[in-house]
Amino acid sequence: MAGNTHIKPDASLEPFASPDHLDLELQSFLEEACSRLCVWLAKAGQSGPLPSLSVMPEVAPALEGLSKESLLDDLQLVMEGAYQPSHPGSLAHLDPPPLTASIVADLICAGLNNNLLAEELSPSLSRLERLLCKWFAERLGMPTQSGGVAASGGTLSNLMALVVARHHSGLQNDSDAVVLASEDSHVCFSKAIRVMGLESSALQYITTNPEGQISIEALQTKLKKLRFEGKKCFAVVATAGTTVRGAIDPLVELKDLCVREGLWLHVDGAIGGIYGLSQKTASLVNGLSLANSITLNPQKLLGITKTSSLLLVANRSDLISTFTTGLPYIEPAWGEEAHGGEMGLQGTRPAEVLKLWLGLRQLGEKGIEDLLDGSIHRREYFEKQIDLSKLMVKTGPLHLISFTPKNFNQSQSVRWSIDTRQRLLAHKFLLSRPLLNGVYYLKAVMGNPHTQLIHLRKLAKLLNQSVGV
Ligand SMILES: *Cc1c(COP(=O)(O)O)cnc(C)c1O
Numbered sequence: 001m002a003g004n005t006h007i008k009p010d011a012s013l014e015p016f017a018s019p020d021h022l023d024l025e026l027q028s029f030l031e032e033a034c035s036r037l038c039v040w041l042a043k044a045g046q047s048g049p050l051p052s053l054s055v056m057p058e059v060a061p062a063l064e065g066l067s068k069e070s071l072l073d074d075l076q077l078v079m080e081g082a083y084q085p086s087h088p089g090s091l092a093h094l095d096p097p098p099l100t101a102s103i104v105a106d107l108i109c110a111g112l113n114n115n116l117l118a119e120e121l122s123p124s125l126s127r128l129e130r131l132l133c134k135w136f137a138e139r140l141g142m143p144t145q146s147g148g149v150a151a152s153g154g155t156l157s158n159l160m161a162l163v164v165a166r167h168h169s170g171l172q173n174d175s176d177a178v179v180l181a182s183e184d185s186h187v188c189f190s191k192a193i194r195v196m197g198l199e200s201s202a203l204q205y206i207t208t209n210p211e212g213q214i215s216i217e218a219l220q221t222k223l224k225k226l227r228f229e230g231k232k233c234f235a236v237v238a239t240a241g242t243t244v245r246g247a248i249d250p251l252v253e254l255k256d257l258c259v260r261e262g263l264w265l266h267v268d269g270a271i272g273g274i275y276g277l278s279q280k281t282a283s284l285v286n287g288l289s290l291a292n293s294i295t296l297n298p299q300k301l302l303g304i305t306k307t308s309s310l311l312l313v314a315n316r317s318d319l320i321s322t323f324t325t326g327l328p329y330i331e332p333a334w335g336e337e338a339h340g341g342e343m344g345l346q347g348t349r350p351a352e353v354l355k356l357w358l359g360l361r362q363l364g365e366k367g368i369e370d371l372l373d374g375s376i377h378r379r380e381y382f383e384k385q386i387d388l389s390k391l392m393v394k395t396g397p398l399h400l401i402s403f404t405p406k407n408f409n410q411s412q413s414v415r416w417s418i419d420t421r422q423r424l425l426a427h428k429f430l431l432s433r434p435l436l437n438g439v440y441y442l443k444a445v446m447g448n449p450h451t452q453l454i455h456l457r458k459l460a461k462l463l464n465q466s467v468g469v
Contacts, residue, residue, distance in 0.1 A: 013068045029068050030107075031376060032280055036072065037103075040079050044086035044097075044450075049430035054081030055383045088450040091459075092432040094271060096447045098155035099303035101362035105355035116150070116349045117341035118330045125351035126340055127335075132357050133294050136296065137312045139287030140276045147316030148354050149344040150309065155188040158237075158312040160323075160345050161194050164293060164313060165235035165264035167322040178202050181237035182214035182249060186268055188239060212247030212396060214238065216257065223261060230234040235264040240285050241272025244434045244443060246398030248272055251287030252465035258292075265290070270297040270309070272398055281376065282395045292318075301399070301447045302371055304359045308352055311344065341387040373451060375399035381453060387461030390467040394436065402434060403440035405467045413440040420466040429459050 017023040057074040066074070084090060086097040114122035116129060133148035145228040151157045162179060171177040175198065181189055183205040191230060193203045207218045218238070226233055236258055238249040251267060258265040267273065275281040276288045288294060292314050299308040313319050324342040333339045341347050360368065379399045386393055386403060395401040404413050417433045417440040424431055424442075431442045444459070 004277050013071075028161075029071075032068070032072055033075065034107075036079065038075060040082075040087055041234070044084045044158050045088070047084050047087060048425075048428040049084055049087045049090040049092070050425065051081045051084070056081070057406070058103075073169070085448070086450060087428065087430075088448060088452065088455050089429040089459075090448055091444045091446065092430045092449065094297070094300035094445055094447060096301060096303045097450060098305045099355075099359045099362065102303060102305040102308075102355040102359040105358040109351050109354045110353075112351065114351050116351055116353075117347050118327060118339045119333045119337070120331055122340070122351055125353060126337075128357055129340065129351070129353040131336065132353055133310060133312060133437060136277075136310060137314075140273070140312070141296065142291075142294075142312060142314050145316055146312060147319065148310050149319060149340065150311035150348065150349075150356070151173050151311055151344060151346060151350070152307045152309070153299075154268070154295050154297045154309045155191060156345060157270075157297075157309045158188050158266070158268055159192040159195060160311050160319075161266045161293040161295060161313075162189070162196060162235055162237075163345070164318050164322045165266060166196070168264060168292075168318050169232070169234040171232055171234045174201070174234075176202075177232045177234045178204050178226065179235045179237060180206055180219060180233055182206050182208050182239055182242070184208050184212055184242040184244065184247065185237055185239050186243060186270065189268075208247070212242055212245050212394065214249040216250065216253050216256070217261070219254075219257065233261075233263055235266050238265060238267045238291070239272075240267050240269040240288060241275075241400070242396070243271070244400070244402050244436045244441065245394040246271060246396040246400035248285060248397060251290060253284070253354055255287060255290040264292045266293045266295075267291040268295050270295050271300060271400070274298060274301050275372050275398065278365075278372045280369055281372045298359075301375060302363070302368065303449075304356050306355050308354075344345065374449060375446050376454060378451060378453075382444065382446065382456045382460060385457060385464075387464040387467075390464060394441065399446040400443065401446070402436065402443040403463065404439055404441045408439065410438050410440070416440075416466065417442055420463070423466065424459070424462060427462060429455075430460070 013025045017026045055077050057077045085095050092418050114125050119126045129150055137148055139145035166172055189203055206222055207215050209215050238254050240248050255265055272285050272342055273294055276285045294312045296310045298304040299306050320338045320343060323344055327339055376399055379401050381396060383401055391403040392406045393403045405416055420442060421431055421433055431444050434441050434443050
């Protein structure tokens with residue numbers, strides 16, 4: 001009934017909000033859900049990083065649809081069993097508390113339900129994504145023809161980068177062509193190689209130096225060997241921020257080498273790339289701007305809600321020539337632009353750009369700098385509290401730090417790391433337990449802005465006490 005704006009007296013939750021009148025049931029549902037979320041966030045300090053008990057709600061839909069109240073109760077059960085990134089002791093991984101404006105933007109994103117596949121399904125949001133990618137690329141110092149696309153996570157951004165590099169090199173049909181990356185590069189590259197239909201030997205690992213950076217000498221030797229074997233290389237992957245210690249490969253030297261050899265340089269900056277945004281920290285990732293492509297994961301440090309990853313390329317047209325298919329069922333993109341669905345691997349995808357954009361707007365230059373700088377400051381402070389006569393530390397210039405008792409073999413390190421992790425959990429500290437060069441470490445990621453110096457002192461004390469004298 002057009003023009004019907006009355007509200008049903010016995011209001012019940014409709015499956016879809018009315019296009020004609022304010023849906024007060026939806027509104028109160030949202031308000032109640034939001035207030036429960038706020039309570040959950042506010043309880044983070046008392047709870048702990050991990051839930052103590054967790055009850056699953058019914059999984060299958062009931063015969064009749066549920067009321068608003070029952071839906072909220074179901075939601076509550078899932079919330080009670082969730083990991084709590086806002087607890088100050090949540091230090092295990094690259095999963096910080098959610099940024100406030102990002103939470104709101106994510107909600108609005110769901111409500112808009114636009115599709116970044118094509119311009120007509122997301123007019124303002126497609127433009128926003130293009131402009132924000134451009135802003136990122138320019139801020140990091142990439143050339144004027146640069147651009148990028150958002151993807152649901154760094155694994156996808158890295159996969160797309162390798163596909164673009166292979167396309168650019170003209171080696172799509174060379175099943176012997178290889179990618180070179182350091183032995184500390186992220187595991188997602190071995191997935192990417194499989195997806196690309198290559199043998200696992202197409203990903204060749206280069207040794208690292210004592211600082212955990214790719215060895216340029218070893219890389220040169222490998223390139224010589226490949227030439228001798230008659231094998232081609234379609235990309236060198238540099239890591240700006242390795243998983244266990246946050247090492248940054250020598251980007252300027254790698255670029256020189258890649259230019260001499262005519263090779264694509266991809267920088268996996270899922271951890272470290274974001275430090276390029278602030279003047280105070282940009283020198284840590286010196287040379288980032290020279291990359292042919294860069295993966296950035298704003299979800300990992302800035303608190304942009306998951307997922308938020310960008311693939312930036314020095315030349316936007318490489319992205320388009322790699323992924324364009326024509327979309328015969330959709331009107332052409334406006335202006336000279338390409339549809340989102342022809343700039344990357346994903347077709348239909350949400351406007352994840354909204355929470356990234358609004359989050360950055362909330363932080364401002366100053367807030368971004370404080371988050372980046374604060375993370376490094378916490379790592380430095382914590383590092384100073386570690387008793388180096390007992391523990392061996394692996395770290396780098398960023399906010400990750402790993403440690404293991406000195407002179408432990410693998411089995412001793414297994415025991416120590418499992419026991420200590422458990423003991424720390426009792427004190428509400430969640431650390432991770434990575435394996436590096438055959439030894440288990442405990443790792444702390446200092447990306448949680450709620451972690452204060454008093455927490456760090458307590459954590460260091462517990463760790464120092466975990467090793468006998
Ligand atoms: C997290 C990470 C990835 C993968 O990103 P996802 O968002 O988890 O898919 C890739 N490389 C590095 C260095 C990472 O830290």
